[in-house]
Amino acid sequence: MTENRIIAVANQKGGVGKTTTVINLGASLAMNDCDVLLIDFDPQVNATAGLGIRETSGNNISTLILGENSLEEVLEPTGVDGLMLVPGSRSLSGLEIELAGAEYREYLLKEALEDSTGSFDYVLIDCPPSLGLLTINALVASNEVLVTLQSEYYALEGLSHLMDTVRNIRQLWNPRLKINGVVLTMFDRRLILSRDVEEEVREFMGSTLYNTYIPRNVKLSEAPSYGIPVVMYDAKSKGAISYLDLAREVMNR
Numbered sequence: 001m002t003e004n005r006i007i008a009v010a011n012q013k014g015g016v017g018k019t020t021t022v023i024n025l026g027a028s029l030a031m032n033d034c035d036v037l038l039i040d041f042d043p044q045v046n047a048t049a050g051l052g053i054r055e056t057s058g059n060n061i062s063t064l065i066l067g068e069n070s071l072e073e074v075l076e077p078t079g080v081d082g083l084m085l086v087p088g089s090r091s092l093s094g095l096e097i098e099l100a101g102a103e104y105r106e107y108l109l110k111e112a113l114e115d116s117t118g119s120f121d122y123v124l125i126d127c128p129p130s131l132g133l134l135t136i137n138a139l140v141a142s143n144e145v146l147v148t149l150q151s152e153y154y155a156l157e158g159l160s161h162l163m164d165t166v167r168n169i170r171q172l173w174n175p176r177l178k179i180n181g182v183v184l185t186m187f188d189r190r191l192i193l194s195r196d197v198e199e200e201v202r203e204f205m206g207s208t209l210y211n212t213y214i215p216r217n218v219k220l221s222e223a224p225s226y227g228i229p230v231v232m233y234d235a236k237s238k239g240a241i242s243y244l245d246l247a248r249e250v251m252n253r
């Protein structure tokens with residue numbers, strides 16, 4: 001691979017599987033021999049906790065984007081070979097206010113990552129559930145955006161708002177930003193609702209919708225409490241298999 005792929009996993013809606021996707025897609029890519037960097041860019045620090053890593057006061061995403069640490073200094077290994085993490089920080093939530101009016105405030109993450117992520121094949125950024133400054137920073141630093149969509153009504157309304165935001169970001173700050181794809185999460189094929197949403201999203205997004213969908217699977221919600229990705233918790237579970245399938249599809253896009 002000549003250039004690495006920086007992918008923001010975003011949706012302004014809460015609880016739609018962003019963090020679960022960052023952890024488990026990341027682990028699945030690493031199991032396919034890719035070097036993967038995860039960035040916990042959400043003040044909820046769920047991705048950090050879900051990988052069994054404790055938040056520290058220094059050496060985290062906040063000190064990285066404020067230029068107090070280099071990427072190398074904040075990297076933490078995870079239990080998965082080839083999977084590294086930039087730990088999150090609760091103090092990231094103050095960024096919006098601290099930086100109100102500051103010049104180049106949309107470029108902080110981009111600048112922190114530029115010239116230092118070359119050894120990774122994939123960089124996955126876990127975004128918070130909003131379209132505020134943090135998500136804007138993530139989208140400005142990325143070349144692709146992967147949208148997780150929970151299979152429920154109103155999912156599409158949020159999606160069109162997010163697509164508008166992506167268009168704005170392209171015009172204002174990052175012309176290279178592409179839609180990587182949309183993945184349906186917590187999908188239940190037995191439910192008419194799930195199938196309806198799938199059909200609607202397919203109509204609206206065409207082939208950007210991934211063929212792989214992530215089923216509702218209890219192993220996916222249990223694994224974070226052990227601080228490990230689902231492939232290490234139960235490799236035979238439907239959740240683990242679906243994220244390995246998704247990784248293969250992502251690698252082919």
Ligand SMILES: Nc1ncnc2c1ncn2[C@@H]1O[C@H](COP(=O)(O)OP(=O)(O)OP(=O)(O)O)[C@@H](O)[C@H]1O
Nearest residue numbers: 014015016017018019020129186215216217220221
């Ligand atoms: N496919 C799934 N099957 C079962 N549970 C899931 C699945 N995906 C996610 N969950 C659970 O649903 C909850 C929300 O998921 P997750 O934290 O990944 O969403 P999120 O979009 O990152 O949320 P937030 O917007 O708050 O950051 C979590 O408790 C998670 O364990």
Ligand SMILES: [Mg+2]
Nearest residue numbers: 018019042046
């Ligand atoms: Mg999350």
